[in-house]
Amino acid sequence: MKKLPYDVPDGYFDSLPGRLVSVCVERRVRNRLLYVGVAACLAIAVVCGFLFSGGNRAADADYLYGDGGLAVSGLSADEVYEEFLYSDLIPETDPDLFFYDGSAEYYPDGTDEAGAGNDTLMIDDL
Amino acid sequence: MMNDSEIYALYVSGDCEKAFNEIVKKYSERLYWHIRSFSCSHQDADDILQDTFVKIWNALPSFRGEARLFTWIWRIATNQVLNHIRHERLRNFLTPASEARPYLETLEADQYFNGDDAQKRLLSAIEKLPPKQRMVFVMRYFEELEYKDISEIMHSSVGSLKASYHHAYMKIKKEISGD
Numbered sequence: 001m002k003k004l005p006y007d008v009p010d011g012y013f014d015s016l017p018g019r020l021v022s023v024c025v026e027r028r029v030r031n032r033l034l035y036v037g038v039a040a041c042l043a044i045a046v047v048c049g050f051l052f053s054g055g056n057r058a059a060d061a062d063y064l065y066g067d068g069g070l071a072v073s074g075l076s077a078d079e080v081y082e083e084f085l086y087s088d089l090i091p092e093t094d095p096d097l098f099f100y101d102g103s104a105e106y107y108p109d110g111t112d113e114a115g116a117g118n119d120t121l122m123i124d125d126l
Numbered sequence: 127m128m129n130d131s132e133i134y135a136l137y138v139s140g141d142c143e144k145a146f147n148e149i150v151k152k153y154s155e156r157l158y159w160h161i162r163s164f165s166c167s168h169q170d171a172d173d174i175l176q177d178t179f180v181k182i183w184n185a186l187p188s189f190r191g192e193a194r195l196f197t198w199i200w201r202i203a204t205n206q207v208l209n210h211i212r213h214e215r216l217r218n219f220l221t222p223a224s225e226a227r228p229y230l231e232t233l234e235a236d237q238y239f240n241g242d243d244a245q246k247r248l249l250s251a252i253e254k255l256p257p258k259q260r261m262v263f264v265m266r267y268f269e270e271l272e273y274k275d276i277s278e279i280m281h282s283s284v285g286s287l288k289a290s291y292h293h294a295y296m297k298i299k300k301e302i303s304g305d
Binding site: 001002004005006007008009013016017020021023024027028 | 239242269
């Protein structure tokens with residue numbers, strides 16, 4: 001290797017290995033503390049999220065269920081939410097698929113093959 | 127001092143810290159000069175060296191022994207240097223022209239520089255090269271590494287490195303002669 005036109009401080013190379021090892025150990029400890037700190041912050045954020053979403057949920061239920069709300073009489077707040085969950089699951093393009101499986105024949109006009117219409121499952125029956 | 131295969135065997139046996147200590151003992155000085163070739167201040171070189179060893183320590187579990195330890199370490203150091211060069215260029219770009227210091231001025235202000243005018247001109251010409259040509263030139267000219275080793279470090283073909291070295295050489299020659 002050719003000599004570069006630079007000097008180094010006195011004793012630099014004598015102390016270099018020890019210093020490098022201690023820097024690496026120090027940074028490893030610092031990184032671990034950082035990870036623990038980030039994990040703690042995330043945990044706090046999740047707990048706060050639960051607490052605050054509880055408050056919002058009560059307010060939403062009041063909006064849906066209270067005076068002048070959506071007037072879903074006879075349903076508790078949880079039941080109102082369940083209704084919304086079901087509505088999310090019903091496919092927009094073919095909603096009948098959600099209510100009828102292959103075990104029962106379905107005739108959209110409300111009649112069966114014989115025209116009686118008695119055995120046909122209707123949405124209101126569910 | 128242990129050789130690379132002994133250090134790797136030590137690492138594989140589970141004694142990671144001892145293996146790392148051996149790497150530091152064996153390579154710290156040589157790696158300092160490798161980094162110093164690209165940096166015009168001792169402080170910068172020292173910072174890059176520290177970052178390089180932290181990277182080596184963190185990346186050691188992913189080292190599978192497929193490459194040689196020496197080229198693997200040089201690759202990490204070279205990437206650190208390239209990052210530093212990019213940051214420097216960005217900082218210079220963002221610094222108002224009145225505050226930006228020319229390379230020669232920075233070199234002369236460095237208390238650890240002990241070169242003559244010819245060396246100043248050479249280092250200044252090297253500093254103006256594109257990063258790849260600069261890397262190849264420094265590793266070949268100052269560190270006297272084989273093209274095969276540089277090829278492993280830079281993941282580039284020997285032919286391409288030879289071409290880069292030739293271009294770098296011509297540019298430096300032109301810069302020094304003032305054509």
